Amino acid sequence: MRLSTADINIAKRQLLTMHYRSRVGHLGGNLxxxxxxxxxxxxxxxxxxxxxxxxxxSAGAYYVTLWSLGLxxxxxxxxxxxDDTRLxxxxxxxxxxxxxxxxxxxxxxxxxxxxxxxxxxLRGGQQRIFCLTSDGEWQEGSTLEALVFVCHHGLSNLTIxxxxxxxxxxxxxxxxxxxxxxxxxxxxxxxxxxxxxxxxLQALRDTVAPLSNRPVVVIMDTRKGHGVPDFExxxxxxxxxxxxxxxxxxxxxxxxxx
Amino acid sequence: xxxxxxxxxxxRSKLPEMVFLTGDLGFMALEPLRDxxxxxxxxxxxxxxxxxxVAAGLAKAGFDVWVYSIAPFCYARAFEQIRxxxxxxxxxxxxxxxxxxxxxxxxxxxxxxxxxxGVMLTLPGMQVYVPAFDEDVANVVARSGASNxxxxxxxxxxxxxxxxxxxxxxxxxxxxAGDGPVVIVAGPLAGSxxxxxxxxxxxxxxxxxxxxxxxxxxxxxDELAERIARCxxxxxxxxxxxxxxxxxxxxxxxxxxxxxxxxxxxxxxxxYPSQRxxxxxxxxxxxxxxxxxxxxxxxxxxx
Numbered sequence: 390m391r392l393s394t395a396d397i398n399i400a401k402r403q404l405l406t407m408h409y410r411s412r413v414g415h416l417g418g419n420l421x422x423x424x425x426x427x428x429x430x431x432x433x434x435x436x437x438x439x440x441x442x443x444x445x446x447s448a449g450a451y452y453v454t455l456w457s458l459g460l461x462x463x464x465x466x467x468x469x470x471x472d473d474t475r476l477x478x479x480x481x482x483x484x485x486x487x488x489x490x491x492x493x494x495x496x497x498x499x500x501x502x503x504x505x506x507x508x509x510x511l512r513g514g515q516q517r518i519f520c521l522t523s524d525g526e527w528q529e530g531s532t533l534e535a536l537v538f539v540c541h542h543g544l545s546n547l548t549i550x551x552x553x554x555x556x557x558x559x560x561x562x563x564x565x566x567x568x569x570x571x572x573x574x575x576x577x578x579x580x581x582x583x584x585x586x587x588x589x590l591q592a593l594r595d596t597v598a599p600l601s602n603r604p605v606v607v608i609m610d611t612r613k614g615h616g617v618p619d620f621e622x623x624x625x626x627x628x629x630x631x632x633x634x635x636x637x638x639x640x641x642x643x644x645x646x647x
Numbered sequence: 648x649x650x651x652x653x654x655x656x657x658x659r660s661k662l663p664e665m666v667f668l669t670g671d672l673g674f675m676a677l678e679p680l681r682d683x684x685x686x687x688x689x690x691x692x693x694x695x696x697x698x699x700x701v702a703a704g705l706a707k708a709g710f711d712v713w714v715y716s717i718a719p720f721c722y723a724r725a726f727e728q729i730r731x732x733x734x735x736x737x738x739x740x741x742x743x744x745x746x747x748x749x750x751x752x753x754x755x756x757x758x759x760x761x762x763x764x765g766v767m768l769t770l771p772g773m774q775v776y777v778p779a780f781d782e783d784v785a786n787v788v789a790r791s792g793a794s795n796x797x798x799x800x801x802x803x804x805x806x807x808x809x810x811x812x813x814x815x816x817x818x819x820x821x822x823x824a825g826d827g828p829v830v831i832v833a834g835p836l837a838g839s840x841x842x843x844x845x846x847x848x849x850x851x852x853x854x855x856x857x858x859x860x861x862x863x864x865x866x867x868x869d870e871l872a873e874r875i876a877r878c879x880x881x882x883x884x885x886x887x888x889x890x891x892x893x894x895x896x897x898x899x900x901x902x903x904x905x906x907x908x909x910x911x912x913x914x915x916x917x918x919y920p921s922q923r924x925x926x927x928x929x930x931x932x933x934x935x936x937x938x939x940x941x942x943x944x945x946x947x948x949x950x
Contacts, residue, residue, distance in 0.1 A: 482735040482736050494727060496696075500701050500728070501700055503700075504700065504701040504706075504707070504708070505705075508705050508707075531696040531728075534694035537697075538697050541692075542689075
């Protein structure tokens with residue numbers, strides 16, 4: 390299925406409503422990652438390919454993506470972040486077949502993806518593995534351990550997406566522990582380094598889809614809280630839930646854009 | 648036990664799905680396994696966190712996964728990876744920790760593993776093996792290899808006295824029968840304890856070794872329970888700190904089963920009381936785990 394902007398906006402409205410009704414924060418990083426997750430799952434991933442959400446705090450966007458694929462019901466989305474739900478604040482360990490691993494402690498996902506990619510290579514299959522990381526997550530030593538491993542073993546069936554929104558928990562990545570320019574650091578590794586606008590659907594398709602003979606890293610330039618007036622690009626979008634006025638303004642804008 | 652481990656895993660390497668990950672350790676020990684496994688022998692380098700999580704990914708994909716390092720680097724460095732990526736998902740990753748307890752001696756405290764199985768047993772589904780004798784290793788590889796959940800295997804060195812044969816493998820084994828105090832030892836220290844057993848008048852101590860934990864999966868056998876009920880004197884010996892150790896497990900089991908004791912003693916690793924470093928034997932003596940201290944403790948409890 391080729392996604393349109395209207396399709397993305399429907400998913401985005403669902404995401405906003407789910408978070409707003411549950412009074413849950415972490416929305417900023419969900420909005421910066423939703424476009425990529427939608428394009429991956431609807432257009433780029435084959436039936437045997439696998440996805441690891443290393444930035445587990447974007448679980449909401451993952452659940453909504455699975456909802457858009459008909460794999461989670463709309464009714465179930467209303468249980469998000471509530472008692473007796475399958476949809477915990479970070480991806481669960483059991484209960485949803487498409488979610489292979491519980492993530493949320495940063496710095497694990499790339500190694501998990503490396504294990505799956507190595508398994509596929511040992512079996513000689515054509516399976517592609519996609520791993521979505523945050524940008525702050527590259528401050529984790531274990532992520533760098535994983536990248537060394539990925540490059541050493543030439544895991545060319547692995548594509549690493551970096552949600553480069555520039556904001557983390559208590560400041561910008563540049564203020565807290567800068568790795569900027571991240572592309573300079575990553576280009577020192579034996580990877581196929583690519584870059585695109587993470588909110589441009591065609592750019593995502595064109596950048597992520599091509600295979601390579603090396604591990605692929607795609608730095609996606611994104612904006613935290615993308616599409617929500619007075620929220621986008623602000624620190625508040627990392628932790629705080631939407632106010633009613635922010636929610637209504639965002640829903641109105643998304644309706645206009647559809 | 649590395650030689651025995653290598654032999655057992657080489658035999659297992661015929662399984663096409665077997666993979667072995669090492670954190671850059673095994674020089675002059677695991678070369679036959681490397682040669683046998685080829686590209687399924689993976690030296691992950693000095694990066695234990697990544698190694699354990701890669702292992703989880705491989706296990707999720709259906710591979711038969713073994714992870715090797717020296718004990719502290721295996722369970723302590725990568726604890727969150729073991730907890731989140733292996734245990735939360737109940738994956739059959741077998742963690743092989745060489746040199747449990749003070750096994751790495753004068754290499755120093757960073758290389759000791761004094762709280763390993765206690766820590767590992769806090770995790771859901773974790774099965775621990777502490778093989779006591781070299782002859783146990785093949786059995787432990789087979790049993791952990793047949794497990795469908797996470798395992799931690801603490802390896803040491805066989806300590807059986809000369810001319811003594813290891814008994815057939817079982818999670819609990821009686822090494823010496825007697826009417827005196829019941830002595831329970833975890834892992835290899837049982838061999839040294841066997842050589843140190845005193846004769847207490849007409850009441851010879853009875854010695855048991857335990858090699859599988861927790862008690863919930865491998866409870867003490869009925870004959871041991873009956874023996875404790877009759878004697879009421881128990882000494883637990885382990886090269887592990889008191890918290891989370893076999894002594895704590897036995898105490899809880901005694902309370903739950905309603906067995907009452909007259910005398911109890913627990914010999915365990917006490918860290919570095921002298922603040923000096925030396926061989927495994929040196930540290931055992933520093934903690935009161937040497938043969939003379941063991942003999943004295945048993946005599947005392949028999950009184």
